Every structure is written in structure tokens, then in C-alpha cells.
Amino acid sequence: MSGLRVEAPHICIPPFPISPPDVKAPAFSAYRVKGIRTRTLRRGDCTTQICSDYNEQFLIQIEGHAPKESVNQPIPSSKAWDIGDLGGTWAEPPAVGEVEYPQLVPPFRRLVWATEEFQRSRREALSFGRTKRLFEQLRITLGLKTSFPGLHRSGHGEGALPYTYPASVRKTQSNHDETGQMESCVLLAKTESSVRGLLALARRIVEAEWDLAPAIELARMTAAFLAFLLHFKVLEETDYSAPISRALMIAQAAPEELKASKRLEDIVGDPLGWNLLCWMAWGDHYASSERARGESAKGREREIQSSDGGWGLSELSPQDQFTVQPDQARHLLETRFTKLIFHEVKVLSYIPFSRRKVKAIVAPSSPGESDNFRDTHWRVTTVAAPWTDDESWSHQTAHVSEVNQAQLPNQIDFEAEKQRGEEPTEIDIWIDGTDFEYDWTSVIGSGLRGRWALIGDSEQSAWWVFKARDYILPRFWQPINAGPRKM
8 A cells, every 4th residue: 555656636726717808806805794684583482584685685594483482372262263253353362463474475485374373373272183183174175284295476575585395395396486476375376266165065075974063163264264364464465365355255154054055955855855755766776875964974983082172073863864765755655645646657867967056946836735746845946067167276286186086985986877868957856845934045056966867657747856966065166157167
């Protein structure tokens, strides 16, 4: 080794370019340090320090913690969602509003901060397992997670900051937006559509299609969160605040409209009612009760013993579990309508699956005794409800699509069944309800999804019956003037 010659490493530096003759470099003695500018934003016990140069060009963002409790006392669980109640007078505790939401910060970042503050201030309500899972579903469906891949807009105004992606997202980010104007969070990009879709499918999302309590809790929680965003001016830009205000109105009306659609569902799906008895009597091999309310509840693991914070899933009612055999159904119908020729009734036309919405509900002409069911039953007129552009919000990002399009247990493959006959523009079904005092206008626009069959002894003496695939959608599931989806 002693005879080995090792040359010292060296670096070749090219000469500096020659300055043009009319340009003179300033003397080093004239240089003045201008430093960097910092701005500290406080959000609860966390701080964000934003550093920029003297030209307000963003340099770095530093997250930190301060030994400070943002909310001394959490809002009681019984009042956690009062801020979103329609016509409410709830006032947030002063300590909740200590977070700053300047417009120079990217909208999605402000939204994440507000989500954290909302959780912190409602930590008592969100300590219960079921309520915590509902809020997690809200965050997933509306895209309120920094771990989701996707692009986010930069802030607004002078010194606007770009969105800084977490390291885990940067590794998987396949696209890039130089303009900082693309937005993947559906709550920001498609505010009304995403809230409408979240609450219309609430009973599926909370995995309790037979029960309204979780869906109503989710609706109140959503309204409270949107009201929180407006109250603290988290997204003060008109592009965001106006759609959030409209989405809040949808969420505030959702609990009552969910109840209204459930009332209609209970009548349409009553196993002892006219509509479903006809299915059981003459539905042939389609008469089985797949995806009925009892079926949808079967196999669900419900934590009956766990703490629920004041609400919980109800047990299945006897009506939900009751089924009728074809012979029993025909006997029940014969005792009520003696003039029907029951042995000649058959399925004349069949639609495996169709989405339709309620156009009108007409009261019976003769509510008293009659052998003609058309005189004693309510007539529900439905029209086709094709997919709309408004509903395409769930396909904007992969994680939202997975939540809403996931196959449920025992999913029926309607595409494998063959349609018999043409689907008319309007389909009337008949339901019980002569003793049902209710304002039916609250269900105009409700969505009926499932099987449809024309039954009778001839085309001249026939009527339509319907069996729901799972549950009836509330009337806000589609905008009033929604048109079919553009291909």
C-alpha cells in the first residue's frame, strides 16, 4: 500500500461569464440583508409558520405546537350539532373561534384546519364509537383527508401560498398542476352535488338501511359542519361560500325529508299492503324478498351494548321481519276484493330494474268499501329518472367512487335478468293509505329503485306493482331541474 499513488480529488469550476460592457455588478459592500418574512397562524394548540422572501415568494411552511388549549370545555354532546339546526340561535363558545383562515392559505388546507377544529370542539360527542365512525364516513365521502391523492388549488390574493402535499401523497402523485387551479376535494369542487349525494345515500353509507337514526344523525352532523364553515368564514370567497350556503339548506331539510321517504317506503313495502301482497301472490320466481328490509339487516354486526351518545340502531320491527307466502297473499287479497278473477292473474310485463321518481300522488276517489282497488287506494304516478351529470360527482376521485359504488352483500345482478315488454313513460302503482293523514307533497320527487311488473288477466285489466331494491330515496336526491347525463 505504501507504493500506491493516490491523486487528490479536485473539482473543475468553469470561469464566470463575462458581463456585458454596459452592465456593472453592484459592489458587495452595497449588499443589504433583507431577510425573510414570517407569519404565524394559530389554530388551537397548533401553529403554522409561513416563511417568504422580500418579494412575498413562498419559501417554506413549518408546523409547530404551542402549549395552549384551544377549547377549555368541549361542547356538550347533546348540543354538538345545534349550530346547524334550521332557524337555530346557537352561539359558539369564544375559544372555538381562535383559528385564523386567511385567503392566502390554500382552500383545502383551511378546510382541513376547520375539520380539526370542529372535531376538537365536539370531542365529547365524537368520543362515542358510532358517532366517530359517522364523522369518518363524512370525511371520506367529501374528500376531507390529506392522505387522499389529488391536486389542490393555491391560496388567493397577494402572497398566495401553494398547497404543500404530505410526503406520502407526493410519492404517489402521478399528475401535476403548474397553475394551482385544479381541485380534487369534492366538497370544494362539487359542493352541492357531494352533500346531496352523501345524504341521499346516507342509509347505505352508515350500513343501516332498515333504520333512520344513523342517517338522521349524519344529516345533522353534516349541517353542523357546513354551518361551522360559514360561521367562521373558513372559505369566504364567493366561489365557495355561496355553494356551501345552498348545501347547508339541503342538509338542514334532510332529516325531515328522510323521514318522509321512510313513511312512503313503509307503505309501499308493507307485507300486508296491496302493493307487496300482489308481488307475493303473482310474482312467480321474482316473488322472493331479496334485498327487503329484513334481508338488508341480516348479518349486520350491531354493537347493541356499546355507548352511542344518545342515539343508536333500533331492533328490527315485526313488520320488517314478516313475510307472506304466495297462497297466503292470494287468500288475503280474495277476502278484500271479491270481484277479482285471481286464478287468471299473471305477470304480463316485467322490468328487472328501473330508477323512477314520484311525479304525483292522487287520493282515492272512494275511500270507503269497494271491490275496485283503484277506488280505495292512493295512486302514485312515477316517471323515469335517468342518471344526471349532478350525480357524477362520486367519480371525481377514486376514494369517493369506492365508498359509493362498493358492492353490498348479496347484491342482485339485475343485468342478468331479461326485461319483458316496453317500459312506459309513466307508471302508476297503488298503495294503501285511506287512513293515513299525511302531506304527500313532501315525497314528490322521491326515488324508487327496483323491480316493476304489470300484472292482471289482460292488457285491459292490469296494474303495475313495485318492489324496492333496498330503500326509497328522499326527494332531494336529484335537483329539481336535473337533466339526463350527457354522453
